[in-house]
Amino acid sequence: MLSKDLSISLTADRFPLVRDIGKNQTDGTYTHHDRILDFDVFLFVTKGKMQVIEEGTEYFVGEMEYLFLKKGCHHWGRPLTLPGTTWYWIHFNSVVDEHVSYSDHSPMPELDYYFPDQYQYRFVMPKHGTPAFHQTLANRLQRLLEDYGKPRENGMTLISVQVYQLFLELRQAELSRIAKKTAGKPDTVAGRVMEYLTQRTEEDFDSKRLSDYVNLNYSYLSATFKKITGQSIIEAHTKLRMNKAIHLMRSTPLNVSEISERLGYRNPYYFSRVFKKVFGEPPSTYMSHFYKT
Template sequence: MNQIRMHTGSFPLVRDVGMTLTSEGWVHPDRITDFNVFIFVIKGQMQVVEEGTEYILRAGMGFFLKSGLHHLGTAGTIPGTSTIWIHFSEGLQDAHVPERVEEGSLQPFQASRTYKVFGPVDYRFELLLPKLVELQEPASFISKVKDLYELYCSAPLFGHVLLSIKTMELFLDLYRLHHDPERHRMTSKSDAVVRKLALYLEEHWESLLEPDRIRAEFGLNYRYMSTLFKTRMGISIFHYHERHRIHKAAELLKSTSMNISEVSDKLKYTSPYYFSRVFKKVMGEAPSVYIRNIYRM
């Protein structure tokens, strides 16, 4: 569907922002750009063709055009259609990710409901932006898009940086609205199993991963659950459990007087040395460095 993949460790780099009010005979420009385009229709109807696929955009719809593809308009745009658009590139990679990331090499983005401390690994995900979104109650989103346009027009100091940050916020809002859990609940039996298993792993963070215990708890083949979990979550059962345990360990180091050995023992690691290796892999720094960097009241 020619969707845009954003790296969650960076933000979109805004080129420019504008508004369009169409007149009789207006059509979308026939072009191939080296930047992406986000279009939001405030009122009216706009027609866009991308690589031969026609899209009809109505009021309350947001749409992403991907760079490097052929876009044009033919007919179908209504005179008086009002839109706001953003031209942007995907953004820069952070220092912990190779400069050139092959498409599909990053894991899909997944929300962390329980983490309170985040390491570099938590930003090594891709956000697959929806191609087309229709908002049922767009008033609040329209207000944010207009604020973004006003920011672009006012050109404050570091305005381009602020624009890019707020555009990322806007895209995250759009992503959340598109994946509203109240409208897009996981209803299949397999998805219910994945949700229940993730909750089980989070609740048993003090224990080592025990496949036999999980098999008995769920009454399902462990290999089947492993495949299902990896498919739905984009991460293995082991690594999901490991990451959650290390985030809990970081919380203990931050909010209690426990030392590294005590936390290692609490989480049943074989040794503080092994615990430190896993901690550094997940958090990007050794627990001793993490402790030094903690701001204590």
Template sequence: MNNQIEIINNSIPLVREIGLMNDKEGILKHPNRIMKDLNVFIYVVKGRLQINENGDIFHLEKGSYLFLRKNIHHWGDEFYQPGSEWYFIHFFTNDLPDQTTEYSTYGKTSLIHREEFNTKVTLPKIEKVRNHRYISSHLDKLFEMFQSSHPMRPMLTSMHTHQFFLELYLENIEKFAEKKPNRMVTRMIDYIDDTKYKVSSQAIADHLGMNYAYLSTLFKQYTGKSVTQYQNEKMIENAIHLFQNENVNVSEVSEHLGFSNPFYFSRVFKKVTGLSPSVYIQQLYRN
């Protein structure tokens, strides 16, 4: 199975049409077509739909959704089940630059880096949702917004559709959270987060009872960061919290967080944030 939909995080899917269809008599098939510029999202409210995309056959029942990618031939071989009802969304997406990396939900701190928006999310091709009523309600609202006469209708509809797609993406990720590699990365993050100072590679290996080289490779694969980079971000996150909420200077924060000296702390701070601590403090709104 291929032809997945990828969306870059610095743009949103641009909606051309949202519709609600039904086939009371079971006399319809999925249209035979190639939509050159439009991706398609289909969600089944009730009944059963059969769709063939370039030779891959999909059977959709109540609570199931499917993404069809632009410029790929798709059609129906079978009539829909009588009484079927489904939503569809037709939307444009920007082509992705080469070597765009997948966004990782692991290893996040409160710091937001610009490069995070140059990543992509790959939407699940076909899935069945956990909460059919919630998804149907969300689509009802999107459909209502699309039909409205609001002057910002195109932008608002596209923004809310993007949010809806991200919710489907996150639900799909949660289904894989209990796999062993995912659990290992989560345990590493929890251990680092629960420790005030930097954790040594040996301490991490001992805590998880596994080879550190394997663990660090796994961490990089799932988070897109090295263990050192993540620990530096956590330390600087704590430093920023102190700068925002306490009347402290650079030396005091450096000592509080266990850095060897203020110069090393300042170097790490600038590497993480792009600013020196003194410049950051000048730009800060203090509580």
């Protein structure tokens, strides 16, 4: 029997909607409620230790540790939570557009400008751990709790946006921690490929030159890059070239034909077709959006 997926995913185009926020402190030994919820839960323990079981997986959440519990899963506990344990909790619903096909890959950092699918991806939250900013997290949660209790216009929306930012920072801190642990290791295949591509935005793609640069077979490079980034090498190179095109539109007086030539496109009409395919409109129209002197 396959184990149930306990991970919680958020999307880049919808912030989670907060249902309620609270703070608890146990007087005696505490047992987590036996329940199945229709919303996700974020817990952060500031004192003591909490015990909770999710679909048979047992967690002990210590001081300055967090835990995400997934909606639709069976949660329960034993009388193992220590007396005096104090924790904050946030109940929230993640919102997904059912008409969007979300990617499991976030846009690569080198792709700076907006693309039509820029927000159509999901990301997994770290399940359990100690955030790098744990010393300030309790204060932030206390301010959220205080704001939650104040009636104000757009109050819950403001709370939800702040919680979303907190979750994003939590995830980024965990990614940074992992990156530090792997520092000093050889560059990943995707990183080497992107290094090559970013240096060659003004020329056509050449698979042989890339293979020679990375010293790996192109078929292997292509499959590995696609697996890691969710897009092909040629797609990434094209987007990088279109990024460069937008940079030239913003920072130079060059016209479409001159930009096309600068980027190594022999035919400005072909460049315009590629640009429209990526951004949904021709470069001449895109240029009209900018404020230029």
